Amino acid sequence: MPKPGTYAARELKNALWAVFSSLAWGLSIALSIAGLANAQEPTLFFVIFVLVINFGIGVAAVMVHVHWLKNSDEMIRKIWIESMAMTFGVLWIVLGSLLILAKAEIISIDHKVVGLLFVLSGVGFATGGFRTLRY
């Protein structure tokens, strides 16, 4: 464990917050969708409640990530920003391909496919960031 008060300790704490906030966001979305799927007839209040929860946790997760990147050192920040750019690009390519295939009626896009895109982006982002371990 790094010494308290050092850069390494702050980086570890910020990175853990980023991981936990991402997991909390993913979990809240999964639970929200499961809740809506299991509800006989979801009321408008319930749908708005779920949207507000998703928005709240999502904004918090974004702020945690921004805080983490702002406080990372320049090389670590560069690697993670490159990883985000790669993830964003791959996501657009996959999404574009899915839309073309759906328009051609080869596949159909439902919420499970969209959920997989979330997982894909998370895995892509983490994989790109593992380059920090090379050093």
Next chain:
Amino acid sequence: MKNRLKVLRAEQNWTQANLATELEVSRQTVNAIEKGKFDPSLPLAFKIARLFGLPIEKIFFDDQ
């Protein structure tokens, strides 16, 4: 860009982790700079120079 960071660190008997703590960066960043895989920004280069009490050009060299 080449540099003498590894030599200067060794003269002080510092580990990469010690130097990283002094510079408030990660150990990985110190390692990458030493190996020439990452060029530090000017503010970080000045910080390194101040820490060793040397001008920047005595630590970092242009490849060409």
